[in-house]
Amino acid sequence: MSPVSPKSLSPADRAPIRVAMLGCGTVGSEVARLLTEQAGELAARAGAPVELVGIAVRRPDKHPELPAELLTDDAAALVARDDVDVVVELVGGIDPVRSWLLTALNAGKSVVTANKALLAEYSAELFEASDASGADLYFEAAVAGAIPLLRPLRESLAGDRITRVMGIVNGTTNYILSAMDATGAGYAETLDEASRLGYAEADPTADVDGYDAASKAAILASLAFHSRVTAKDVHREGIADVTASDLAAARTLGRTVKLLAICERVTADDGTESVSARVHPVMIPRSHQLAGVGGAFNAVYVEADAAGELMFYGQGAGGAPTASAVLGDLVAVARNQVLGGRGPRESAHAALPVRPMGQTPTRYHVSLDVADRAGVLAQVAQAFAAHGVSIAAVRQRDANDTASLVVVTHLAPDAALQSTVDEIAKLDVVHDVVSVMRVEGEDA
Secondary structure, three states: OOOOOHHHOOHHHOOOEEEEEEOOOHHHHHHHHHHHHOHHHHHHHHOOOEEEEEEEOOOHHHOOOOOHHHEEOOHHHHHHOOOOOEEEEOOOOOOOHHHHHHHHHHOOOEEEEOOHHHHHHHHHHHHHHHHHHOOOEEOHHHOOOOOOOHHHHHHHOOOOOEEEEEEEOOHHHHHHHHHHHHHOOOHHHHHHHHHHHOOOOOOOHHHHOOHHHHHHHHHHHHHHHOOOOOHHHOEEOOOOOOOHHHHHHHHHOOEEEEEEEEEEEEEOOOOOEEEEEEEEEEEEEOOOOOOOOOOOEEEEEEEEOOOEEEEEEEEOOOHHHHHHHHHHHHHHHHHHHHHOOOOOOOOOOOOOOEOOHHHOEEOEEEEEEEEOOOOHHHHHHHHHHHOOOOEEEEEEEEEOOEEEEEEEEOOEEHHHHHHHHHHHHOOOOEEEEEEEEEEOOOOO
8 A cells, every 4th residue: 555645635634833933912912813713724725734832922921811831931942842843923123033033944943023123134144044944934024014015026026127116114104194194283293193092102213213114125125126135224214304384385286295115226327236225204296106095004016127017005014914914924834844845035146236325316395485585596596506406396485575485306316405405505595494305206
């Protein structure tokens, strides 16, 4: 009688894929719940039972909803156990998580993580450990929650040439800017309201200062352009300086303000390519696909040579949405183990250099309070021309002895634009540089 092939066994007859989970907060509790409630369906999709064998938490006594025999406060020991096949990491932060995941990968245990900060700094190290042992490293939940985004970049678009990835990847800042746009309220009071409603953390620094979005931009740029990009490579500005006046000015021009992560493949005049990765507030036309993304939702706009323009939209955070992405990765890892396959490896073959922000072509919207007299516009225009910056549009409104002047530029290196603004601020006819904001989504 011939032996039974493992591939011919039914999922219920196969050995389980044994999972250790690190962290059990908002996302982890949803993962644990779904692993239990949907065990049968997950086994059918994965090809084998997916069994949770341990959960590491800081204080096991604070989790009466979980089976006590699964809980431990020793994450390192849990990761090192011989009966663990996959480690799901939902703790966040860099250390000691980095050592736990390296221990798992070096031992041939696949890793599923939602840790954007760790990936944005140490993905190369994690991938090297993954490659050496043959383990999988999956991280769909690290960017944009439930939205299937990273897998399309890693796999579906692997045969295409991506030129741009631009999107709203932080729900807290998008909620704040959407509310400011809708109500006319200022930043501080809108942030307070966001905190009261639970959209902002007690310490919102990572969100409102752009750190969260910068980590995600580093991951997106690395995948899209097959190059290693870290969070330190990403130019970062937050939304604390965005005012109600900025939103009002944008509205009069048929625009709105969003905090965007923008990753581009930039080609110089000599044909050499580089990567630009940046996070900052921008004015975009209300007709743009990203302008209508409100509240705490995320959306990412991708441009590729063959595929053209693609849009990914959905809930970018929250327990259940993020758990959905984690479980999707877990099923993929389990399938690979059942069938003897491997997930996608790191693709950094292009090794494109990161272009400094000062050399990155951008457009500016500059709002000025100027003296209401003849020759002012000519002096302002001369300052732009002196730095090689072409003006696309000018609007002027008079009020008593002052005038409001709005200048929108064509594309120019960011450093040239900033130098122009610095020079304009010193002109005697300029009373105040009211606001400076970059413009996206329009023809240059």
